[in-house]
Amino acid sequence: MDHVSWIERAEAVRPPRGLWIGGEERAAATSRTIVTPRDGAALGELAWADAADADAAVAAARRAFDHGPWPRLAARERGETLLRWADLVEQHRDELALLVTLEMGKPIRHAWEIELRALIRCLRYYGGLADKIPGEAPQTVDGEIALVTREPAGVVAAVVPWNFPLTIGGWKMAPALAAGCTVVLKTAEQSPLSMQKVAALGTEAGLPAGAFNVLSGDGVTVGRRLGEHPDVDVLTFTGSTPVGRHFLRYAGDSNLKRVHLELGGKSPNIVFPDAPDLGAAAAAWAVFFNAGQMCTAGARLLVHRSVSDQVVEAVVAAADRWRPADPLLPDTVMGPLVDRRGLDRVLGRLATGIAQGGTIRCGGESRRGGSYLEPTVVTDTGPDNVLVREELFGPVLAVQTFDDEASAIELARDTEFGLAAAVWTADLGRAHRVARAMRAGTVWVNCYEEGDMSVPFGGVKLSGSGRDKSRHAMDQYTDLKTVWINHG
Template sequence: MQLNESEHLLAAFAHFFPGASTVGSYVGGQLVAGDGETVQLHGAASGRPSLAYRDAGAGVVEQAARAAAAAQKQWWALTHAARGRIVFAVGQQIRDHLEPLAQLEAISAGKPIRDCRGEVAKVAEMFEYYAGWCDKFYGDVIPVPTTHLNYTRREPIGTVLQVTPWNAPIFTCGWQVAPAIAMGNAVLLKPSELTPFTSLAVAALAEKAGVPAGLINVLAGYGHTVGQAAIDNPAVKKVVFVGSPATGRKIAEAAARRLLPCVLELGGKSANIVFEDADLKRACLGAQAAIFSSAGQSCVAGSRLLVQRSVYERFVDMLAGGAARIKVGAPLDDATEVGPISNKKQYEHVISMIAEGVKAGAKLATPAQEAGEGFFVRPTVLAHATNEMDVARTEIFGPVVVAIPFDTEEDAVRMANDSDFGLAGAVWTNDIARGHRVASQVNAGTFWINGYKTINVASPFGGYNQSGYGRSSGVEALHEYTQTKSVWVETAAAPAAAFGYV
């Protein structure tokens, strides 16, 4: 008998939590049922209601905060090398469960299984990379002009709240959790209420690897309930958020009331620039990967395609022709290259933005969308657009690229920077001097020359402008998850008394 969507999701979840009849939060090593309002999920491929579960509620958040504080003391008491061995073992656990994790991610998030397998492997790599840093990230000795020995210590922050999005649940889980625990912190992870499943699984696997119960707690529920309660909890000392600018502002405001530092990664409207001297076939393939992979549900998606006017028509025709050949289909089909939009709200936003772009004067270079079952959007090219159109300024977060012509290098740089965002960008050219020149002038935290969407845990990642602040990944993430203590030791045999009497 074929399982319905709810049963299919629970069956995949049961690989990590045998006997689980619904979703809960993972607190202190246990799956804990919530007592808040109902969260109703929908299958992305069908659009029909799927599993429902209860929001964690404030009581579960308090329980998680206590568990985190206790586990963090135990974790920080280990030697750096011992922590490193355990963090590395987390990566091995993820590799050992790659296929079940990929299946669970595909079912719950609507992502193509081929993409999920790659992302799970990258999550394993994240833990392995930061495991190597555990005993290599140390302080300094400062040559102060006194008789003191002055040295610095890099110490953990304590308990960190991490809020991750629905578009890449397991990837952003590993992206944040790995450096946080490597530096000795505990974590309250609040994934999107729509996609908590693989984050819960990672927490359980981490404990199998030797991480203390309670070090990684996953809170299943809404941001306005669970997220707000976590920000308000005294145990939380820092907030890390990946998501939209609107929600990021709310989180920053809530954190500011407690003077909590934040790291915010808030999406983008990245410019992908193609010059007439570029290898146009390579650039076309790169442009497709930049916007159509992951159904465009990527913060670094190359959603603004700036093409030099002399090759504009030719390039747009090539791009539209390639888009028509991309396989759109069910997440668990190995042949699927583009899956559905993850949820109904986002699907409706994408469809409305396409219609708005056409109304504003952009031309559909690809066939119009056809209504059907599920939240599917075919790869879409909006041609003859201008940089002033809303579709060129608003993050669509779907497989929709806005193609805009430009004339000169100065025009391209000006248009690329004429945006509230600044997360990523790229340039395609055979003039390497121009490539470096443009890379230095475009305001973006990540920039590619003759490529797109290459991201690695060893490289820092974050945005300019409204794309947020702070850095995830690379060595810079370790600074975000530690605080510096300056220690002064008097070394003089008979130090001069600066003040006082005996």
């Protein structure tokens, strides 16, 4: 991955310019200049949707669902379309990775190796699963038959975040489309480019007009309109808890559409005294990968007091390898935060956390200009410190210490969130006890951020409800229908 070639390709890339509605690129009433967090340079003008554009996209999806071929195709044919789509995404992997890097600052290596791999695997997983969701024929009495079938739920609105624009976009659109639904996907304001290109490839793969539509635009306008729209049957959202509350209200005030939410997190990463080296080695990656812009980031490091100095010193040493750099350089492991607003928010919370007693052990400064932030480790953070309580979405690690298993569990559970947690120990019994005690959708033991398309992802408490990934995601986009037949 030669750095000169990526920089030269970035200069030559031509980002999409329009919205994707009804199987074609369309203009909008307004446009917005898109800039890259890499250096603040303008990437060009992009069509910016308003409420009328959202209405047009929903109308296209509604026509495609009510009258078009997609829901009426054999499930096998829908799956084959998704498989062709995956092949096209793989063929355009370089271009799509560049768009991801330019729009939100993800290092090009991670965009190419991780983000695109995730989307390709997602499309292939649901392409293969499409015709493997069976119905039921419960046993009844003689002369009567009961059939329980799964039918596509209708028009799905998906509102996705900027930190993994293609990964999470795929987790929403692929199972919905595999189920036979039609989709309107709203990109995040900070990452509106890459999914537009993916949509064009979907049409090339054989998606009929209106089956998959992509909108860029402001959340307060386009996101709200999708949430309130009476022709949207299901809404799925990944993002902040406050916005998730808004979507529940929109649904309640409109047609009571189903709402599935994957919201924030403040994941505890618990290191016991019998596994300090393993825990320390993973702790830096768990919070600095993607510049800490992960809902599952291990932003709370809980360490047994007897090994806390050892673990913290190892994490501080590892932080030096995560210094931010140009995301188009192939050796860069951490790029900028998505924009200056995000950086200012993290710096503001960091200042508050220090005022509340925290001690910066490393980092805490923006040295390159733009929205780059040094990886930061903060110790002496009490249970009420803002760095422990709030999701920062930046490369900031808050360290807490505990004295025994019971106090570790108490600290870990002392959060409003419940997305993920991790446990590092050589004691299998302890691993089971602590994992079961966690109120979280995912618990990793002696690893972090591991998973597969076959396992569900989502949270509890203020981290939301519903699940992405796995066959369980298909439940969100299907309705159960019972047909009872008296055949005499």
